[in-house]
Amino acid sequence: MGNIDFDPKKAAHYDDLARKAVFGYEQLFKMLIALLVEKQNESANVLVVGCGTGMELTTFGNHMPNWQMTGVDPSEEMIKISKTKVDDLELSERIKVLKGFVEDLPEEEKYDSATLIFVLRFISEEEQKLSLLKNIAMRLRSGAKLAIVDQYGDPRLDNFQFMSKAWRNFMKLSGLSSELAIQIAIQAAEQSFFTETEIQKLLYEAGFTKANRFYNSFIHGGWIVQKK
Numbered sequence: 495m496g497n498i499d500f501d502p503k504k505a506a507h508y509d510d511l512a513r514k515a516v517f518g519y520e521q522l523f524k525m526l527i528a529l530l531v532e533k534q535n536e537s538a539n540v541l542v543v544g545c546g547t548g549m550e551l552t553t554f555g556n557h558m559p560n561w562q563m564t565g566v567d568p569s570e571e572m573i574k575i576s577k578t579k580v581d582d583l584e585l586s587e588r589i590k591v592l593k594g595f596v597e598d599l600p601e602e603e604k605y606d607s608a609t610l611i612f613v614l615r616f617i618s619e620e621e622q623k624l625s626l627l628k629n630i631a632m633r634l635r636s637g638a639k640l641a642i643v644d645q646y647g648d649p650r651l652d653n654f655q656f657m658s659k660a661w662r663n664f665m666k667l668s669g670l671s672s673e674l675a676i677q678i679a680i681q682a683a684e685q686s687f688f689t690e691t692e693i694q695k696l697l698y699e700a701g702f703t704k705a706n707r708f709y710n711s712f713i714h715g716g717w718i719v720q721k722k
């Protein structure tokens with residue numbers, strides 16, 4: 495996926511595109527619950543950074559009746575879609591949806607876990623990525639988990655190019671036109687790519703530890719870490 499999903503006019507089509515462009519997109523969100531949950535029926539306060547069209551909020555909300563959630567996203571259009579879904583599913587008592595950035599949230603409220611799914615690639619500068627991760631860390635209790643999913647790798651390497659081509663094949667097999675698959679891949683290429691080592695380094699610098707990769711498909715990866 496590229497910045498196609500960041501264009502307000504196209505935000506409403508994001509869900510369909512994401513399902514076709516990301517292998518196991520829906521399953522991924524159930525996987526996140528499995529990784530973040532401490533015990534069944536637990537109460538937890540969960541921070542969803544870059545909540546977009548509400549995939550995390552609605553999946554977590556439906557499966558985890560005792561989770562409270564705060565979703566934050568700077569895009570007006572995405573937030574509008576998230577809010578509508580949360581309201582339609584009658585989850586608004588447990589889910590707050592806020593337009594803005596993590597740094598707009600009070601530091602005093604500490605969360606039990608957080609997610610950052612397909613967001614980091616929108617931030618090109620290393621320093622800004624680090625600042626976002628630090629801002630998340632500041633709002634987590636010690637021992638809390640953070641799950642990240644994003645594109646990754648080194649586009650200069652042959653194995654990256656091989657995976658990228660396979661990803662385009664997958665998008666076409668999922669029903670996207672050849673042109674759209676290429677367009678999405680081109681837009682992805684214009685966004686930020688960090689290697690797994692670089693991502694883990696940033697996470698450790700931001701105050702996290704115990705990185706574990708839990709997801710990998712083509713050029714997308716997922717890591718879970720714990721706040722020190």
Ligand SMILES: C[S@@+](CC[C@H](N)C(=O)[O-])C[C@H]1O[C@@H](n2cnc3c(N)ncnc32)[C@H](O)[C@@H]1O
Pocket residue numbers: 495499500512543544545546547548549550566567568569572594595596610611612613616617626
């Ligand atoms: C590709 S969407 C992902 C949405 C959702 N997490 C998902 O996986 O379906 C990326 C979202 O990140 C948001 N975003 C971009 N920069 C951000 C930032 N600095 N902080 C929080 N969200 C950001 C965008 O507005 C967009 O809604």
